[in-house]
Amino acid sequence: QVSRAIVELMRHLIDEECLDWNPAWEIVNRVFGYTNHTILPEALETWPVSLMTNLLPRHMQIIYEINFRFLEIVKKQWPDNQEMERKLSIIEEAGDKRVRMAHLAIVGSHCVNGVAALHSELVKNKVFPEFYTLWPTKFQNKTNGVTPRRWIQQSNPTLSSILTQYLKTDSWVTNLDL
Numbered sequence: 001q002v003s004r005a006i007v008e009l010m011r012h013l014i015d016e017e018c019l020d021w022n023p024a025w026e027i028v029n030r031v032f033g034y035t036n037h038t039i040l041p042e043a044l045e046t047w048p049v050s051l052m053t054n055l056l057p058r059h060m061q062i063i064y065e066i067n068f069r070f071l072e073i074v075k076k077q078w079p080d081n082q083e084m085e086r087k088l089s090i091i092e093e094a095g096d097k098r099v100r101m102a103h104l105a106i107v108g109s110h111c112v113n114g115v116a117a118l119h120s121e122l123v124k125n126k127v128f129p130e131f132y133t134l135w136p137t138k139f140q141n142k143t144n145g146v147t148p149r150r151w152i153q154q155s156n157p158t159l160s161s162i163l164t165q166y167l168k169t170d171s172w173v174t175n176l177d178l
Helices: 002-016 021-031 049-055 057-077 082-088 101-108 117-127 129-134 148-155 157-167
Strands: 033-035 046-048 098-100 111-113
Touching: 002 021, 002 057, 002 101, 021 057, 033 101, 046 049, 049 057, 049 098, 057 082, 057 101, 057 129, 082 129, 098 101, 111 117, 117 129, 148 157
Parallel strands: 033 111
Antiparallel strands: 046 098
16 A cells, blocks of 8 residues: 555655655655545545554654644645644544545655546545645546456457457457447
């Protein structure tokens, strides 16, 4: 998962490679891109802070520092708006504190996208509109590149041959009008 990898790379760069925070963060931010796979807010993964603190105490220290620095950016964009800070915080404060893994992935990545054009639009406008307002150029569309026709061609050569014979061309793979 991108979120945990972001924190682990930060830990490695700071603790083992002895980089300062800012150069380490620049590297992390250039390395990671986040592809969101769900548009259902209730399906976005969160982890209890208590569990992560017990299992990965150094990682939680790094998450808190990432969140602190990120919230400074939020405060500059929306001064005196605690509601926006609450919405965007990596740490969900209501009830049992939880780490919002998608928020961490967005903050730590150089780009964010859905799995298709429509999904990317929903991610920008419905799931994470405040993040999109903050960083509109970070949100992009990248389709995963696997099309059903190319998949058929690669995974089922027999069916692919039948389609090519019937259509009298192999351009059915890329020409969606056939």
